[in-house]
Amino acid sequence: MSSAFVMTDLPDLFLRFLALSLLSIGGGMSTAPEMHRYLVSERGWLQDAEFTTAIALAQAAPGPNILFVPVLGYQVAGLAGACATFIGILLPSTLLSLAVSRWGNRRRDTPGVRAFITGLAPLTIGLLFSAGWVLALPFIREPDHRLGGLGLIALTVAVMLKTRLGPIWLILMGGVIGALGWV
Amino acid sequence: MRTPTDATPIATPPDTVAPRSLSDLFLTFTILALQGFGGVLAVAQRELVDRRNWLTREQFVEAYSLAQLLPGPNVVNLSLMLGDKFFGWRGAIAALAGMLLAPLLIVLSLAASYNQLAEYPAVAGALRGMGAVAAGLMVAMACKLVMTLRTNPMGPLLCALIGGLSLVLVAVLRLPLHWVIPAVGVAGWCLARLCIARAERAE
Structure with a gap:
């Protein structure tokens, strides 16, 4: 565990996630690379594996995947950290979404709004690929887990693209394969 | 402004119902x-x-x-x-x-x-396996969403350029998002406006 964190860092943690909120276009996961940069590379509060664990826990548990954010906060600073990161990541985007959906419902067909939809789509998708890359990093970096990890990633992609199987089954399968020590 | 107390403030089509409370x-x-x-x-x-x-x-x-x-x-x-x-x-x-x-x-x-559970190697292994699946789900979702770009008025080349650029900036160069999104986003918005305007003139 890394614990260079002290409670006086809490406002900084909160403000960083508050600022990230408005950048989380395409879902909270698109800001995962930035959270990784801040928590792991810049501050050293978490390690690569802890970061990926938070995301895996949120994926394994029911509910929106954004719940990896309070888990990251929890890993850094316990319940206070969970509150700081979760309220931070949700508050601005929530208020903005409410305001924009009320406003946008009235002027949906204007050129500006249509250009926003068109122009941001490829950016969003590029960010989702980046998030996949960051999640795969622990497997790419550690030779012990490289073969099994990348194999499981490739299998998951193939099953998701070729079948209609629910993701819960893949997550369970990943858990079993991992528990057997194959990853 | 709609009143927050009424159950169905917005015109609901006859085949739908509103939540009771x-x-x-x-x-x-x-x-x-x-x-x-x-x-x-x-x-x-x-x-x-x-x-x-x-x-x-x-x-x-x-x-x-x-x-x-x-x-x-x-x-x-x-x-x-x-x-x-x-x-x-x-x-x-x-x-x-x-x-x-x-x-x-x-x-x-x-x-x-x-x-506490992480002390058992099987639990740590299970989480690692689920982590790999989580990475795969993300990549697969991104692959599926690429298909939605087919109908994008900017065309495949521009879309690939914008998407590829944001991937390189974020995943490879590790630049902070608060630079990448405004810069690439504004460029994308301007390009999209141009492409939409051109398509409408052509019609």
């Missing part, structure tokens, strides 16, 4: 969130559209398109918008709380017990 809204979102392992969207569609008839499929697609564009988690934005549509801001809060509260308690108890 704020607690109905809260409970419905709690139930659908608790079923959403590895993604809530598909469950939300089935519960809200197919089973409860709160919206038509078309309304669902429309709400989700907007939710996707705005910052914030898509399904969270979706729950806000639907709650707001039925009961104003109080509905937005009820739907949001339903979507997040129970799953938050579950995931935090998992995280809390993980520190």
Whole structure:
């Protein structure tokens, strides 16, 4: 565990996630690379594996995947950290979404709004690929887990693209394969 | 302004019904969130559209398109918008709380017990396996969404350029998002306006 964190860092943690909120276009996961940069590379509060664990826990548990954010906060600073990161990541985007959906419902067909939809789509998708890359990093970096990890990633992609199987089954399968020590 | 106290402030097509109350809204979102392992969207569609008839499929697609564009988690934005549509801001809060509260308690108890459980190599291994699957799910989702760019008015080449550029800037060069999104976003918006204008002149 890394614990260079002290409670006086809490406002900084909160403000960083508050600022990230408005950048989380395409879902909270698109800001995962930035959270990784801040928590792991810049501050050293978490390690690569802890970061990926938070995301895996949120994926394994029911509910929106954004719940990896309070888990990251929890890993850094316990319940206070969970509150700081979760309220931070949700508050601005929530208020903005409410305001924009009320406003946008009235002027949906204007050129500006249509250009926003068109122009941001490829950016969003590029960010989702980046998030996949960051999640795969622990497997790419550690030779012990490289073969099994990348194999499981490739299998998951193939099953998701070729079948209609629910993701819960893949997550369970990943858990079993991992528990057997194959990853 | 709509009044937050009325049950059906917005014109509802005859084949849909509104949630009965704020607690109905809260409970419905709690139930659908608790079923959403590895993604809530598909469950939300089935519960809200197919089973409860709160919206038509078309309304669902429309709400989700907007939710996707705005910052914030898509399904969270979706729950806000639907709650707001039925009961104003109080509905937005009820739907949001339903979507997040129970799953938050579950995931935090998992995280809390993980520190003790992690001593067992099988648990650490299971989490590592689930981590690999999580990476795969993300990549697969991105691959699927690439298909939606086919109908993008900017054309495949420009889309690949913008998407590839953001991938390189974020994943390879590790530049902070608060530089990448405004820079690439504004460029994308300008290009899109040009392309849409040109397509309309050609018609």
